[in-house]
Amino acid sequence: MEVHSEVLARRRLTTRLQRYLRSHPTAIWTRAVQPTTAALLCGGVLVTTVAMGAWPDVLPFSSLIPFAVLAGLLLRPGLLAVVDAVIMACATVVALARTDGDLLVYLNALVVLAVVMVIMFTVATSRARLGVQGTLGETMLVDLRDRLRTQGELPDLPREWGAEQCVLSAYGDSFSGDFVVTSKTDGYLEIALVDVSGKGVAAGTRSLLLSGAFGGLLGSMPVDRFLPAANAYLLRQQWDEGFATAVHAFVDLETGAFSIGSAGHPPVARFSAGSGRWQMLEAVEGPVLGVNEGVGFPRTTGLLQRGDALLLYTDGVIETRNRALGDGIDRMLGTAERMITRGFEGMAERMCVSARAGETDDRAAVIVWRR
Structure with missing residues (x-):
């Protein structure tokens, strides 16, 4: 004793x-x-x-x-x-x-x-x-960078599902204005891909703060309330450059049913195993986050069959100067079409690496597929 x-x-x-x-x-x-x-x-x-x-x-x-x-x-x-x-x-x-x-x-x-x-x-x-x-300052920055990357790691999924993500910052900086947050609870997968105004280190601090806040919201409220809550949070910050675009994907891992909500974000691409083609999801786009109060964010629903996939990406993947946005989307889909014969593995990274904007902009892509 x-x-x-x-x-x-x-x-x-x-x-x-x-x-x-x-x-x-x-x-x-x-x-x-x-x-x-x-x-x-x-x-x-x-x-x-x-x-x-x-x-x-x-x-x-x-x-x-x-x-x-x-x-x-x-x-x-x-x-x-x-x-x-x-x-x-x-x-x-x-x-x-x-x-x-x-x-x-x-x-x-x-x-x-x-x-x-x-x-x-x-x-x-x-x-x-x-x-x-x-040297505590450098240690703190390294810790913040690692935390930002950890929050974007995809969870373990059932065997019939696969997912990959890639985030590349402008000019190879350690911090990016694009980030991913994920949540998996009770057989449901939620992914939020966010593009904060600015790029590289300039947007890194805002990305870190928002990734923590959005990670707390994800999975803790009804699906249709996530984007309104994220919008309200951004408005409370009262930043001079406080707007952001986001796409929120909700997937039922049992049935394959999905729901997509967009806040000023590029449209999601869907691959249909039946037709063997990629196509853009026709959806009503909501406003960007952090600009207006009390706005709605319509959602698009669908069903992922075996062999189908969803591709989420930021504007850095498709945008470039002196080029129409449609050209960038066509180029991205063309790259995806050429890669489909080898499967979906590595596609997210390829989308970011082959972006026409190159290292001049932040780039992020997430792909989810059903085997």
Whole structure:
């Protein structure tokens, strides 16, 4: 009994420590690690300065630049200013001590060092505005990117069903204005493909926020209420560029019945195994999200037989400058027709890669088929 109590006590202590570390990582970094890091950097600068005076032919003047870069990466602006002042003072002493050389060369080196300090101070100030220090900013961005990708992963489907998705951002950026959210509950599959205004990194923050919100709505309300709820959420944000287009697909995995709702989005393409052809679903398109209140979003229903498929995509797949939208749709369907003999696997990625707009726009495609 006493051993069990000790184990519980240790667990409680560990839990409290973990909670504190999770809720106060920046505080710990600022109060303990950062001053120690600043002191170590200053000590390293002083040692390097003495060594530069003792062995001028071995240690060049640029030996102080790495300290300025490390300080900019690891320290908050207040401590960074102190370390930079120490570095500049030591650099000035070294420059004056080497009067036997070309003084103009050392003056130029001091200017280069000062420029590096200004750049790193700007980086540190930007991180301080975000409330992160050191490399936490990059870690946070990587975590946000991974979360955005995870929310777009398709769930495991029954054996008679298949699905793939592909999202490519403009110019290969890590963040995209296009995103996918999915939900599978009680034998029903829901997919929302959203195209946020803007592209690449500029739309990435809005995509992240909306993907979390839309992921919470998906599967938690009646099908015909998803797009109105998404529209209301966007209106509440009051963004200057707060509109988005979306297509919402609902599929009954038992019967193959489906329902499609569109908010200013390109029409969904359907493959019919009976005719062996792709065709666009004729549907009444609702308005874009985030513009008008109290608007309706009509839905189109149908039935997927064995061998049929639905293709959802964003405008980056079909749009390009100086070309009609119909031309882009015909080109996409032509690519799909040529690939159908090899099956639907890999088709979503091929649609994005072969888009006429290339890397100048975000591209996303989702395909669902019944085997």
